[in-house]
Amino acid sequence: MRMCKKWMALGLAAMMALSLTACKGSGSQGSKASDESAAAKAEGGEMAAAGGTDKSEKLVIYTNSGSNGRDAWLKDYAKQAGYNVEVVQIQGGDLANRIISEKNNPQADLVFGLNAMEYEKLKAESVLDPWEPNWKGDVDMTLGDADGYYYPIVIQPLVNIMNADLKNPPKDVTDLLSDEWTGKYTILNFGGGTGKTLLASLLVRYQDENGEAGISEEGWETAKRWIQNGHMEQQGEDYVGNVISGEIPICEMWGSGVLQNQTERDYKFQIMVPETGVPYVTEQIAMITGSKKRDLAVDFANWFGSAQVQAEWMKQFGTIPCQPDALNEASDDIKEFVNSVHPQTMDWEFVAFHIDQWVEKCELEFMQ
Known part of the structure; x- marks a missing residue:
């Protein structure tokens, strides 16, 4: 559990540092x-x-x-x-x-x-x-x-960004399984670190030592529905633009990507913040x-x-x-973003041991 404690310490340290330091320049x-x-x-x-x-x-x-x-x-x-x-x-x-x-x-x-x-x-x-x-x-x-x-x-906190005008936005990834959100959220491919880690952040909620690759049947069924109800990232598409236009109003994103896209596109996203928190990586x-x-x-x-x-x-x-x-020189938008999210508790040793199995099962069995 050593790595799990590391990542919890990371999230708390980041938020404390940003809340205690003054912004010296944006x-x-x-x-x-x-x-x-x-x-x-x-x-x-x-x-x-x-x-x-x-x-x-x-x-x-x-x-x-x-x-x-x-x-x-x-x-x-x-x-x-x-x-x-x-x-x-x-x-x-x-x-x-x-x-x-x-x-x-x-x-x-x-x-x-x-x-x-x-x-x-x-x-x-x-x-x-x-x-x-x-x-x-x-x-x-x-x-x-x-x-x-x-x-x-x-x-890097990993989150789901959402269209600014989205009404009654989902509060958790599990909310996306309903018909209301079919095809309305983009899942980043599992070859990248963000997509892979967000997949893990969902599966670890269903940890079961007797389950397949350490995950319960309920967990695998949830992952299947989440993947098949969403839109998998396609090479070359502007998935951030799709969020802004409302065509596909929800998408996964790494923390610095949120801030960079908000600045470059002069747009303020809604951020999905589950009660369980979001995965923090370093x-x-x-x-x-x-x-x-x-x-x-x-x-x-x-x-x-x-x-x-x-x-x-x-x-x-x-x-x-x-x-x-x-970090002392963090701008107001960085402080606001980091203070709006909190870290999910994750057993990273467990994740590292199983992640390749999880990705393989999802790609072979659930992706259409």
């Missing part, structure tokens, strides 16, 4: 670099010089958090700090499998964005190296790995075994995970940083 997407960003660039250069690394060498970074312009922004921002990076965006479930498949011929130097559930798989496959960032003492390491393989950078950063640029990869991770850079990442993309000094 920033905006696409804004010019602030004084803080200049300081971050300078600090990045100092750290690299101290480490004696050649920052002109190309670093290949795998992430599932490079969508919606994050990959391009990070590449350009890192370039200003002297780094030469290639950011490869791969959705969560596929990303872990990709790293494992490349075990004997690694193509990337480091990875960030995955949660502990995925990193535990990577540890078991011996594709990660232990390391230590220079900001380790700044973050709550109950959120990271006690063995030193991965470290926390961003908190994005982590780690070193891939076999990289020939280990020192440079660690140097980059020191820069990227610093309070200054995480503050800029937050201002650009609405992320919730694990760095307390970055």
Whole structure:
């Protein structure tokens, strides 16, 4: 139950921190670099010089958090700090499998964005190296790995967003099983971390040690009805636009995606907040075994995970940083969002053990 306690601590710590800290500046997407960003660039250069690394060498970074312009922004921002990076965006479930498949011929130097559930798989496959960032003492390491393989950078509550004008909106995912909501909610595919984790957040309510893959018959029937009554994400569709237009007024979304889309589209979503809470996950950063640029990869991770850079990442993309000094600069919309949700109690060790079985059963038996 160690990991379960970690994630509960994460949710409570995040909300307490945001409620106790003052908003020092909101920033905006696409804004010019602030004084803080200049300081971050300078600090990045100092750290690299101290480490004696050649920052002109190309670093290949795998992430599932490079969508919606994050990959391009990070590449350009890192370039200003002297780094030469290639950011490869791969959705969560596929990303872990990709790293494992490349075990004997690694193509990337480091990875960030995955949660502990995925990193535990990577540890078991011996594709990660232990390391230590220079900001380790700044973050709550109950959120990271006690063995030193991965470290926390961003908190992500996972929710369902809803059309602002939706009347009598559902309060829980289980409310969606009625005919009233047939075809009116989008489920993100289970290859991605958000879709997979939200599936798990439903199934863990029906934990049964005597049930198939640890889930009761009622739980599997509920999952079946939820999947078949909804709309599964289709490649290339604008599921956020469908929420705003009302065509499909409900959709799953990760926390920073909620905030980024609200800013970019000038729209305020309703948020579904079940009494049981919503799953909170923490994005982590780690070193891939076999990289020939280990020192440079660690140097980059020191820069990227610093309070200054995480503050800029937050201002650009609405992320919730694990760095307390970055969190101090949270904008009002970030504070409002985090204070509107609360963490669901989840046994993450149980989830990590069963998740692949759950996804396989749902894809083979329930998806039409």
